[in-house]
Amino acid sequence: MGRIVLEKVTKKFGEVEVIPPLDLTIEDGEFAVFVGPSGCGKSTLLRLIAGLEEVTSGEVKIDDATVTEVPPSKRGLAMVFQSYALYPHMTVRKNIAFPLRMEKMPQSEIDAKVDMAAKSLNLTDYLDRKPGQLSGGQRQRVAIGRAIVRQPEAFLFDEPLSNLDAALRVGMRLEISELHQRLETTMIYVTHDQVEAMTMADKIVVLQAGVIEQVGSPLELYERPQNRFVAGFIGSPKMNLIEGEAAKKRGAQTMGMRPEHIAVSTEAGEFKGTVGVAEHLGSDTFLHVHIDGIEEHVTVRQRGNVNFKYGDTVYLTPEEANVHKFGADGLRID
Template sequence: MGKITLRNVTKKFGDVAVIPALNLDIENGEFVVFVGPSGCGKSTLLRLIAGLEDTTDGSILIDGADATDTPPAKRGLAMVFQSYALYPHMSVRKNISFPLKMAGVDPAEATRKVDNAAKVLNLTSYLDRKPGQLSGGQRQRVAIGRAIVREPKAFLFDEPLSNLDAALRVNMRLEITELHQTLKTTMIYVTHDQVEAMTMADKIVVLNAGRIEQVGSPLTLYRNPANVFVAGFIGSPKMNLITGPEAEKRGATTIGIRPEHIDLSTTAGEWQGEVGVSEHLGSDTFLHVHVPGMPTLTVRAGGEYGVHHGDRIFLTPQADKMHRFGADGKAM
């Protein structure tokens, strides 16, 4: 089991509350992603769950038992950090088996667990190598293997892919998601990359200044953002947010429209603008269009869309995909 419950969990450094009173339920077997900008408190919250930081107030329950004051080693959780933290002089096998050795596990049982973890992570042929002989992605898999053999109630990942290049990040993202499908164990994953959040999570927790802005499935947050912050954070490229007369005539303080929900024309449309920078990505082209009286709008077009810098273009937002937000920033 791996249900984790946070009740009025608070963390203060001096007089500064980096995590104001916060409540959250993480169900057994869920893949939950904490996402938000730098400094939003997501890593601090993960460390509170792990027991690496003391809570100032509130309680943390693991499978219904109060673990607020339980030492990290006794919480039954395994953490994978941004740095691999491998022992360079040890083989992959010895690195993975190290926590079992420290726990006094029978050597034959330890060998079985290491072999099983290596099989799951495609590391079997690398067990006799040293970390220096591995790629960054392979080293991160070794760090994950070291967590797997402990058979924890939940895995805690603190930005584990930050040190990898773009291609390896994509591969490891898929591997961790596949791992979750295989193990069916609760996973909590911290990232500032909302693309990782959208592609990996069963449930996303959007944090801002230590507060939860919204909790929901990736598509729920994409389709129905609760407020301007979530609207501007979830989605890549991010939602266009417009204030002023355009919003007011629609009875809102702010309106939002995603780049993929704006129709393009070279002859007629609701808004007229001038093409600025075009980002050609092969399958898609993202146009940055200057419309008088509005911020620069990002519009998604097909990869072969033929316009150039300085061209006149017309934009029409899809009315049923428009988001409206009030003066308090909340969805209307």
């Protein structure tokens, strides 16, 4: 079981309030991702759950038991750090066995568990090496191994992939997702990368300045962002957010349209613009279009290869049903 509840949790560093009162529930077995720009308090929130930081007020509950005063190791949680935080002076085997040794588990049991974890993570050949002799991806797996042998109530991941190169990151992303499917244990995952959030999460928690902007499934967030911030943050390429005449006409302060929800024509349309850059990815083409009176360029996604080049005049028309409208307060208007 691993149901984690935060009740009116706040955190102050000195006089600075990094987390204003915050409530959040993460259901047992859920894969929850905390996402937001750097400095939004997502890591702090994770550390509050882990017990590495003390809450200033409020309560942290795991399976209905209040753990606010419980030391980190007694909360039944395992954490994977951004830097992996392996013990550099111990072999892989000793690293993975360490939490079990601390629990004073009999050696034979420890060996069995370590071997099993190593097998499932493809680390069997590396058990007698030290972390310094491993590649980034292998270190990452050792860190995960150290976490899973404890059979925790929940796993906490603090930006675990940000030190890996792009190719490895995709692979590890899949491995962690698969691990979650297999173990069915609660996982809380912190990242600043919305692609990771979208691809891995059951539930995404978008944070900004310590405040939860929206909680929901990836598709909910994508299709119905509650406010301007979430709209601009979730999705790649970004949603085009336009202010002024066009938005006013629709009764909003800001209108948002995703790149794939814009029709392109060479003859007529709502906005007239010129192509700045056309990025050909093969499967898609991204057009970056400059429109008079709109400061930022508008990104348009076209399927396949479309033959536009720098300087071409194009007309853009949004799909009305998929236009997002936001009021002056930044909140969604339906």
